[in-house]
Amino acid sequence: MTYLEELFFRFAPYFGETFVSSYGVILFPVKVKYFRKAYSTWGNYNGFKREIQISPTLKEFPNALEGVLLHEMVHAFLHAKYNSDKPSGHGHEFEGIQWNLNVKHFGQGDAHKIHFKNMLAVISKDYKF
Numbered sequence: 171m172t173y174l175e176e177l178f179f180r181f182a183p184y185f186g187e188t189f190v191s192s193y194g195v196i197l198f199p200v201k202v203k204y205f206r207k208a209y210s211t212w213g214n215y216n217g218f219k220r221e222i223q224i225s226p227t228l229k230e231f232p233n234a235l236e237g238v239l240l241h242e243m244v245h246a247f248l249h250a251k252y253n254s255d256k257p258s259g260h261g262h263e264f265e266g267i268q269w270n271l272n273v274k275h276f277g278q279g280d281a282h283k284i285h286f287k288n289m290l291a292v293i294s295k296d297y298k299f
């Protein structure tokens with residue numbers, strides 16, 4: 171199992187039994203991998219392929235990597251919840267879930283704002299979320 175897959179399965183219980191049941195059965199399979207090149211985006215969720223891709227630049231910034239993976243997992247969660255092939259945007263529900271998740275994982279609700287508005291500054295210092 172890759173490091174990204176390990177993280178994914180570590181975070182999966184944050185989403186109840188959406189991704190994995192309490193018995194370990196995979197309910198909504200999602201692939202997780204790095205982009206082959208460093209693109210201008212830190213992460214992406216492709217609903218058609220059910221695939222999360224993370225910038226390889228984040229390998230050196232574990233906190234930022236976890237924040238971006240959690241963010242993309244919210245997209246996958248909403249995809250599973252609404253069973254739509256349209257990727258969800260950052261609407262009210264998204265923001266609420268992200269906030270609660272960040273509080274649970276990082277102890278602060280606004281971690282995603284830090285990483286989306288000011289990510290370069292964040293990773294240049296390996297900011298602690």
Ligand SMILES: [Zn+2]
Pocket residue numbers: 241245259260
């Ligand atoms: Zn997003």
